[in-house]
Amino acid sequence: MTDAQKTIVVTGIGAVSPYGIGVSSLQTGMLAGQSCLRPATELYPGFHGTVAAVSALPSLAEGYRYSRTDRLAMAAARDAVADFDGLASDLRESGIVMASTVAGLSEIDAEISRGPSAWFRQGGLSRAASYPVSRVAASVGEHLGIEGPDCAVSVACASGAMAIALAANMLLDEAAPMVLAGGSDALCPFTLSGFNSLQALDPEPCRPFDQNRNGLNIGEGAAVLVLETLDHATRHGARIQAVLRGWAMTNDATHPTAPQREGMGLACCIQRALEMAGCGIDEVGYVNAHGTGTPLNDIAETHAYESAFHGRSRPIPVSSTKSYFGHCLGAAGALEAAITITAMQAGALFPTLRLTDPIEISGIDWLRGELRRQPLPVAMSVSAGFGGSNAALVFGSHRA
Amino acid sequence: MNATLPVLTGIGSVTPYGPLAGLVPAEPLEPSAITAWTTPELRRAFLVERFVPASIVPGAKTRRLDRLSAWALVAASLALRNAGIDLSLMDRSRIAVFFATGFGCVELTEAFFQSADANGWAGTDPITFPETLHNAPASHVALFHDLRGPNVTVSSKSFAAESALLQAASLLRHGQADMAIVLAGDTLTQAVYEWYEAANLLSPACFNSEPLPSASGFIPSEGMVAMVLEPAGRHAARPYAALCAGRWAAGGDARAAVRQLLGDARLDFTICTGNGAPCASSSLTSLARDLVGEDAAIYPAPAVAAGMGEAGGLLHLLLALSKRPGQGQALMLGRSAHGSFAALRLELF
Numbered sequence: 001m002t003d004a005q006k007t008i009v010v011t012g013i014g015a016v017s018p019y020g021i022g023v024s025s026l027q028t029g030m031l032a033g034q035s036c037l038r039p040a041t042e043l044y045p046g047f048h049g050t051v052a053a054v055s056a057l058p059s060l061a062e063g064y065r066y067s068r069t070d071r072l073a074m075a076a077a078r079d080a081v082a083d084f085d086g087l088a089s090d091l092r093e094s095g096i097v098m099a100s101t102v103a104g105l106s107e108i109d110a111e112i113s114r115g116p117s118a119w120f121r122q123g124g125l126s127r128a129a130s131y132p133v134s135r136v137a138a139s140v141g142e143h144l145g146i147e148g149p150d151c152a153v154s155v156a157c158a159s160g161a162m163a164i165a166l167a168a169n170m171l172l173d174e175a176a177p178m179v180l181a182g183g184s185d186a187l188c189p190f191t192l193s194g195f196n197s198l199q200a201l202d203p204e205p206c207r208p209f210d211q212n213r214n215g216l217n218i219g220e221g222a223a224v225l226v227l228e229t230l231d232h233a234t235r236h237g238a239r240i241q242a243v244l245r246g247w248a249m250t251n252d253a254t255h256p257t258a259p260q261r262e263g264m265g266l267a268c269c270i271q272r273a274l275e276m277a278g279c280g281i282d283e284v285g286y287v288n289a290h291g292t293g294t295p296l297n298d299i300a301e302t303h304a305y306e307s308a309f310h311g312r313s314r315p316i317p318v319s320s321t322k323s324y325f326g327h328c329l330g331a332a333g334a335l336e337a338a339i340t341i342t343a344m345q346a347g348a349l350f351p352t353l354r355l356t357d358p359i360e361i362s363g364i365d366w367l368r369g370e371l372r373r374q375p376l377p378v379a380m381s382v383s384a385g386f387g388g389s390n391a392a393l394v395f396g397s398h399r400a
Numbered sequence: 401m402n403a404t405l406p407v408l409t410g411i412g413s414v415t416p417y418g419p420l421a422g423l424v425p426a427e428p429l430e431p432s433a434i435t436a437w438t439t440p441e442l443r444r445a446f447l448v449e450r451f452v453p454a455s456i457v458p459g460a461k462t463r464r465l466d467r468l469s470a471w472a473l474v475a476a477s478l479a480l481r482n483a484g485i486d487l488s489l490m491d492r493s494r495i496a497v498f499f500a501t502g503f504g505c506v507e508l509t510e511a512f513f514q515s516a517d518a519n520g521w522a523g524t525d526p527i528t529f530p531e532t533l534h535n536a537p538a539s540h541v542a543l544f545h546d547l548r549g550p551n552v553t554v555s556s557k558s559f560a561a562e563s564a565l566l567q568a569a570s571l572l573r574h575g576q577a578d579m580a581i582v583l584a585g586d587t588l589t590q591a592v593y594e595w596y597e598a599a600n601l602l603s604p605a606c607f608n609s610e611p612l613p614s615a616s617g618f619i620p621s622e623g624m625v626a627m628v629l630e631p632a633g634r635h636a637a638r639p640y641a642a643l644c645a646g647r648w649a650a651g652g653d654a655r656a657a658v659r660q661l662l663g664d665a666r667l668d669f670t671i672c673t674g675n676g677a678p679c680a681s682s683s684l685t686s687l688a689r690d691l692v693g694e695d696a697a698i699y700p701a702p703a704v705a706a707g708m709g710e711a712g713g714l715l716h717l718l719l720a721l722s723k724r725p726g727q728g729q730a731l732m733l734g735r736s737a738h739g740s741f742a743a744l745r746l747e748l749f
Binding site: 044045046047092093096101105108110111112113114116117120121125128129131132133134135137138141146147148149150151152153154155156162166169170172173175189190192193194195196197198199248249250251252253254255256257265268385386387388389 | 492493497502503504509510512513514516517520521522524525526529530531532533534535536538539540542543545546547548549550551552553554555556557560563566567570571573574576590591594595597598599647648649650651652710739740
């Protein structure tokens with residue numbers, strides 16, 4: 001294989017976020033520093049918290065055939081391929097790797113537990129059909145007429161970044177000419193209740209990396225990247241938005257939910273991604289962190305950056321963009337990949353909102369306050385999740 | 401043996417045949433009556449009998465886990481044992497776990513819904529919630545064996561297991577792991593079974609005690625199969641098979657794709673897979689005959705593996721390895737009623 005056949009590039013980005021439909025609304029909102037986090041009391045009786053919801057998601061004639069997670073994914077995928085009109089054949093043979101944790105859980109009522117048959121007879125049969133996580137990838141395929149290899153990834157909150165990593169591997173294997181990779185998750189009582197039961201939710205807007213952080217806020221959305229080899233992209237004259245220079249996945253193997261306290265698994269993941277990218281630690285200009293705002297995640301992640309970037313000539317700039325629209329779970333890694341690419345394209349380092357009293361640690365330049373403008377040839381997006389999973393993606397500008 | 405191909409060196413399983421290391425008896429099974437929940441009349445399925453995981457994997461604590469997680473832990477441990485792997489001699493940060501499932505931890509998901517129905521969404525159980533996540537089984541395997549490499553859980557309509565096997569091989573090929581434990585499995589619960597029944601997908605054999613019929617429909621199944629995948633050449637390894645090539649797709653021209661995959665390979669066996677739903681079997685047999693000829697040895701999809709749906713691929717492979725008459729080149733071929741397909745080219749040892 002030539003270098004161009006081994007180089008993975010991003011040629012399309014689509015998103016649906018609490019800012020609206022389309023990646024442009026995400027980019028505009030982020031660059032304006034708008035927070036989408038809002039108080040919510042009606043998601044289920046007894047819930048009083050802060051979330052970020054997508055409004056005006058178009059409904060589909062098929063009704064319950066598609067879950068809300070499916071529809072978010074389909075809208076993001078359509079946005080991602082908006083400029084691919086002349087590539088019908090390649091698009092049809094493309095792969096799809098979509099991450100989700102919620103999938104069709106949003107369509108199922110707790111009453112199903114009283115008697116599934118009765119619930120199915122009352123209209124639940126087609127709603128329950130959207131439960132398998134594989135439906136998210138299949139829905140994107142059905143919506144866009146794509147027939148290549150399809151796969152769903154469900155690795156808690158690291159899912160979205162892992163979908164991108166696995167898609168890159170598929171391209172190296174020549175399994176498809178292009179791969180649509182991303183993640184989608186809808187707000188639903190099941191996950192809100194679950195995180196609430198763990199006392200992981202901050203009732204107020206979250207404050208990632210702040211010493212007074214108090215938990216996370218849940219958001220919803222979807223993002224899809226179109227990945228292909230540089231060779232393929234060049235042949236059809238695609239607009240190359242970024243190069244995926246490196247990726248890695250690791251596991252902490254220490255606890256079912258809590259991260260390894262010193263962030264060793266995540267640090268190893270970052271180092272492996274940098275190694276694949278052929279990047280020195282001084283080359284990375286920005287890290288879009290996982291940064292949930294929970295006490296345990298943020299301190300472990302801080303230690304991971306301290307360790308992975310130890311010896312750097314200047315502190316590594318880090319921020320959490322979950323402070324803008326919450327934690328979108330299985331979609332988070334994909335949305336944050338889109339934001340990382342936006343940061344590179346705009347030369348803009350997004351600050352963490354509401355970060356007033358950051359964790360004290362040397363070697364990290366906590367981005368806060370105003371948007372920082374500077375050229376950004378290489379940036380990294382980092383994700384982690386329950387079950388100890390970690391993923392890191394290194395993006396570079398095309399001529400970096 | 402081509403030294404660059406990944407090989408399957410260990411097998412562990414928790415299936416209706418029981419928890420086993422290595423090959424299984426491969427005799428046809430009869431479905432058993434469902435007793436885990438109240439059914440109005442006889443309802444049958446291929447079920448895993450209850451067992452104590454710690455009796456097979458000393459130190460395993462599975463009381464709070466979904467059965468799927470417990471089975472993953474047992475199957476992975478048996479596969480490592482069967483492969484003769486001493487993990488203390490390996491770099492565990494380079495051992496991957498790749499898990500395929502259709503429904504994930506649906507048993508505890510139903511329990512979580514039950515707690516919400518009983519106590520309201522504000523009163524759900526914090527211990528149950530993390531165990532409902534699809535990646536819980538793979539993370540428990542990593543946690544128990546201290547495996548710190550890539551830990552991935554995937555699903556794919558009809559062919560999740562085949563997809564996992566190919567993507568795990570990709571990790572080895574690209575130097576992202578030195579070894580992978582590939583798992584595929586699902587549990588059967590009341591909601592899943594009753595959904596199949598309401599959707600009219602079940603075989604008549606689910607409702608009476610007659611021997612397995614040839615009528616359409618399938619008999620739901622449950623279980624977990626784990627296989628150790630590593631590069632060929634480890635001294636102590638006795639491989640069952642090498643994974644030569646493969647692909648899966650949501651649609652398109654399956655015949656052309658499989659022909660391209662086979663190239664000049666001369667096949668000794670074709671192993672049919674698939675989810676057993678109505679229409680899948682006849683089109684699959686027709687495709688297999690067309691590809692390998694009327695006289696070729698074609699193993700039909702066993703009902704116990706077909707009943708496991710999209711996670712059944714590894715059980716299909718295990719059963720084929722267990723009952724095959726000899727060595728040779730094999731095609732593992734699956735096609736679903738809605739046009740998706742998966743094909744693996746294997747060398748069986």
